[in-house]
Amino acid sequence: MVKLKEIKINIATAIAAAFGFIIALIWKEIIVGIFAYFGLKISDLTTPAGIAIAVVTGIIITILCVLGIVYIAKWGGVEKK
Numbered sequence: 001m002v003k004l005k006e007i008k009i010n011i012a013t014a015i016a017a018a019f020g021f022i023i024a025l026i027w028k029e030i031i032v033g034i035f036a037y038f039g040l041k042i043s044d045l046t047t048p049a050g051i052a053i054a055v056v057t058g059i060i061i062t063i064l065c066v067l068g069i070v071y072i073a074k075w076g077g078v079e080k081k
Contacts, residue, residue, distance in 0.1 A: 031061070 035042050035057070042057055044050035 031057075 032042055035053075040053055041050060042054050045054060
């Protein structure tokens with residue numbers, strides 16, 4: 001039998017993930033806007049230069065996000081005894 005506490009935990013996790021998705025969409029727009037300001041088009045995948053810019057940007061953002069996740073996980077984690 002599923003307990004009410006487990007249901008609440010799963011609902012809270014889903015809501016937190018939804019908020020995270022919204023935050024990611026907002027930051028995507030900000031990052032794309034900054035690149036456009038400097039004349040770099042991330043979405044232009046029709047030229048080799050556009051593809052290179054998109055790949056390098058993806059790698060850099062992925063590394064930064066993974067480091068951020070590790071940092072936040074340690075910051076908000078429970079200490080081991």
